[in-house]
Amino acid sequence: MLIMNKLKPAFIGGLMSLTLAACGGSGSDESKSVPEVLTHADYRSMMTEFISEEVPGVVLLVESPEDRFLESYGNADTNIYRPLVTDDVMPVGVAGQKLIGLLAVMLAEDGLLDLDARVESFLEPSLQVHRGYSIEDIFEINPDIRLMTVRQLLNHTSGLKGIEEYDRLTRFSRALLAWDVSNTEYENHSFLAYDFYTPSGCDPGECWQFTDGGYGLVGLILTQVLGEHPAAEVRSRILEPLGMNASYYAGVEKDYGEIISGYFNSKREDRIIDFKPIYEDLALTSTPLHTSVEDLALLLKAIVTDSGSIDPDIREVMIGEGNMVTVGNNKHYAMGIFKEVINGTTLYYSNGFEPGYTSVNIYIPESDTSISAFFNGNSDIDNTSEHDELINKILLSVL
Template sequence: MKLTQPLFRTMTSAISCAIALTLSACGGSSSKSTTAEAKPNTIEMFDYQALIDNAVTGEIPGVVLYIDSPELHFHGAAGLADLNQQTPMQIDARIPNGSAGKKLTALLAGMLAEQQLLNLDANITDYLAPAITNRIANGSEITIRQMLQHTAGLFDYLNDSDGAFYQAVRLDPDSIKTDIFAIQFAFDQDAKFAPGQDWSYSNTGYILTGLVMDQVLGDHHFNAMRSQIFEPFSLNSMSYGGLEKDHAPITSGYFKDDAETINTRPYYQNIGVADAPVVSTAKDMADLLKLIVDGAQMSATTHDLLVADESFVDTGIGSLQYSHGLFKETINGKQVLHHGGSELGYATYNFYISETDTSVAMLINCNGYQACDNAHTALYQQVINQLTK
């Protein structure tokens, strides 16, 4: 079992960037717990269930798709949740959502800033010990806001380290891995640029933000995320990875290494990090994004932090912009907010189409190898093209 694949949590925008990975011999058994409703004479009724049923006849083991707008509601599942037991995928399946959870970390940071527990424009040296900041390039200059916007120039502990983090997880799968474990893979590495001078996606900034929040809270921030976001927003399926693993089971996820198919679920049961904090259903991920866009359950200041035009910075990639945990771009002439997630064995697509007030989440339980990546990318393209045409 080599598991040397360096792609772990990438800039999966669920829209402009595809996530890589796949699985063969994935059975086509389909859950029929499906709902689909459309208002008559307002939109073309597309058969999304047939689309996902077809997707699981190839490389994808299972998929859940949730679409919610004033004119359309669809919630369906297809394929298998577990290959060994041939368990059908259900609409309430929960998977690790990878970087799609960054918006939760940014949202909590904004809430704590409003509570005057932290200052987003303060240097990380105001909060973290020299034992950490002295080993981060430009540590005396980096602010929390820069880390949340990916303008800090930080080495990416996942994608710049040749798979070192995942190899460490593989060697010790049973212990809980939190931010203090992850940050060691960014120590003593060169910066990509001076803070504030460019844009480069880096998971390290969210790891450091998690450590800052722990410091100001005097406790791990998963408790605040539950009390200030999960429960008030009625995100009942959502839990913090690793640290709330008894909340509900995680669906199996599949990665292929040479000829070996690996269920990565045992690894993710013990990983809880701020750059990929949550496990969730498709419905709760879609509902979360719509709640953020709507802003009714948060202050205007926190709402603006995530979605106001002035919060977005250019990434240098086409029309793609980034705020705090959210991308924004124009797709087929329509404005789309999004942030997906990529883990070994799991892919999350999560996006919101402003013009039609449409919130979408799609969960896939394979990821990290070419055949699966190609398959779920193609499936996503069919969904987004249908919804933005």
């Protein structure tokens, strides 16, 4: 039996905590209330009220066949007070993991990658990964890693032990700040130690635990399979065919665009840090995508819908009924995407929470509605309740 632990990417659990009562589902017609239908003026008002020293800017897209709202408010850079615009690009953190999941399945369909092959079959023990450490050293530190499969890594069922999100955010931000960017780019192997030097939380395939380390291993595997960094295949197979013209692979394709500033309020250190200079060079498979709200919405919709953009066999492997892992009541996960049924309506989503950057990415097939939002600020304490409130109001309006 697959065991689900309590770890989750922050901004997932709270965002999706809508209840039947909130939509009047108590069983009594008299007690039912009709959710308020939000107007463009309502969206603007909500965005205006959201801006603070901690979150200087918001971009919001709400799109359906009947209506489209795309606006920005606030600043992209508080030093020069450059206004945020709707096509600004930012890192979307783990919301970009579906990009890697999609590439892996595409390679599997072409016979270049076996999703159910073990890690040890791809990586030579002598492969140097970090400060003199080899793959064999990592296998010795955590022997279970050699037995994990690519599919398990992509679905977070490998057994790698996750870290509570806010502890992770604090530890990750400190690790990034301590790195000497002048010597090397931040590659996957540079942060393998981040998740791997602790015992696994369970045997491979026996539990679901969200952790970045698995996607770091996938990055190494893809590089070995392709003989080069996966960025080129991401561009030729996904970004260009889908028309994601504002998007590029983080840290590797820096010449394709520029990200906005992302402000991390370290309340433990009593300072606000702009993580833009670091994320410009950050090249991790766990956080691979720099994109716009429109491109992010496009990617999720292309994967979920039968629009001809993605081969049906690939979609089935990614999010087919039998390929998703149950991670909660009416909630499933696979290849970087959550699927949840709320008030009888199915939602697909993948949101990101990284130092200085928070992103929301939701698609509702029933109404063909996309909701994507960027916030270029957050902190090292649980401050997602404000984000949740804004997005919950939108969800209640469209569900």
